[in-house]
Amino acid sequence: MQVTPLIWIITIAVTIAFFVYEFFAHVRKPHEPTIGESARWSAFYIGLALLFGVGIGMVSGWTYGGEYFAGYLTEKVLSVDNLFVFLLLMSAFAVPKAYQQKVLMIGIIIALILRGAFIAVGAGLIENYSWVFYLFGALLLVLAWRQAFGSHDSDPTNNRVMRFIRRHLPVTDEYNRDRLTVKKDGRRFVTPMLLTIIAISLIDVIFAVDSIPAIYGLTSEAYIVFTANAFALMGLRQLYFLIGGLLERLVYLSQGLAVILGFIGVKLVFHALHVNELPFINGGHPVEWIPEIPTWLSLLFIGTTIAVAAAASLLKTRGDRAAEGSEGQDEPELSPDARPQR
Template identity: 70%
Template sequence: MDIPVWVWLVTVGVTIVFFVVEFLAHVRTPHEPTIRESALWSAFYVGLALLFGVGIGLVSDWDHGGEYFAGYLTEKALSVDNLFVFLLVMTGFAVPRAYQQKVLLIGIVIALVMRGGFIAVGATLIANFSWIFYLFGALLLVLAWRQLRHDDGEDPGDNAVTRWSRRVLPVTDDFHGDKLLTRENGRRMVTPLFVTVVAIGVVDLIFAVDSIPAIYGLTEEAYIVFTANAFALMGLRQLYFLLSGVLARLVYLAQGLAFILAFIGVKLIFHALHVNELPFVNGGEPLLWVPEIPTWLSLVVIAATIAVATVASLVKTRGRLPENASDGGADRSSEQQHRR
């Protein structure tokens, strides 16, 4: 794809406008969104993402369209896993529901900025070093193993950065509405909401390491990588409130994501063998046959894995929907511990 500079500028500009409108329309006045509001906005953003993918297929070609849809599905699935971690962070910091929208929106913007940086770095590496596919593939296999064995009992908000923030920064004991900064006794201080945003930012950085190599395993087009990530993050705030009571029931999501990451990792290594040729060519004759996994097969595998993991999770936890977020987190953790 040969994307003109003006298309990049328009795409980034429209993305920024969407987030500004989100803030002005829904977050400036703190409130907890209703199920209806969350469902309508989630449907709008998903529809917009699907329409954009059809546009890529019509304007460019359906190979690129398929790459976009595969990338979007992968990023959306990873984003849902992000939501569960966000839920644990919010619960750990006891953030009131009315203030969670602001934290989520700031966290999503941080995620988009971080992923933008990773996308630029990834595109540069791919353009100059074809062997980087081996590294990306190996990284995804390691991440798949970690995803399969990660401990949901760990507190994602308890990390070195947040501990440093609490130790170094003057933090108030109580929330001050949805303010990140406040003044007490004439002294400028940060609120627990600020520390929560810091914790969400650290989580975003960790998940960016997962998502960018994964989508570069499906497409080498930086424009598709960026737009798939942008659309996966749009509407994530509404999806959080829509699924907050159901997230704890997705007990097989980690296994599904581990399989997807491993599949893309293997696909990347196969692609690297074809691109570099040296590891398996001797005098022009291949020493072993390695398949090129087509985009349509990647799309089918990713969609099927997400569907199976979701249905299996809902069947497994039928009748055990937690009444609140904290119970949900405990329920999912104990469920995964039971499976181990």
């Protein structure tokens, strides 16, 4: 795939322009977005991402187009998982609804910067060291296990970083609009808004470690990796307010994501064996009989896994609600005549 420096510059400039517009048009003035506003902008960004993928397919071939769509789907699922953690953070820090947009926007921008840095590092490693595919594959298999069986119940307001900040900086428990610091009695205090942003930044680092090896397991093209990540993050703020209630019903999202990460981890290990140069594996020669998993199969597997996880989640929560309703109806009500007499 031929991508000139000019195309890179235009792509990065347009991406920055979108986020600048988002800030000045929607985030600068604190407010809670309506469902209609969130739905319109979510549809716009998803449609834009799909059109971009079609453009890649028409210009560079549908092999690259398929890699983009597989990468975009994976990054979108990872981003929705981000949203679930963001929701927990917002609740833990009791961020007022009107100020959540600013926190989300800053978190998304930090995520894009971190992923951009990881993309550059990953591209350099892949170009010079074929053994890095083994490392990425092993990392994804570990992350898949943690995603499926790890615990997410730790208190983000009382972890080591938050305790360190509280020990060394004066912190107020009250919000002062969307300000990060506030001056009281001549002394500067850190507000919970800044603590929330720091917590989200730490989460962004963790998700960047998940995200970049995952998409490099689907494509080796840095341009596709960057654009798939950028489009997955665009509209994430609106999606948060649109599906905030639905997030709690996606009970099998972590398991679905674990299956996807595990699949890509195996795909990376297969690819590493196929291009092997390590002397202690097959004498430093490629393992020819190992199959390469094609892009169309990756796209089909990822899409099917997402659909199954979403459908199973909704069926599970619907069944739980029906069971709770039937239990409430089964409780007998005493008639006036059957009530105990004093």
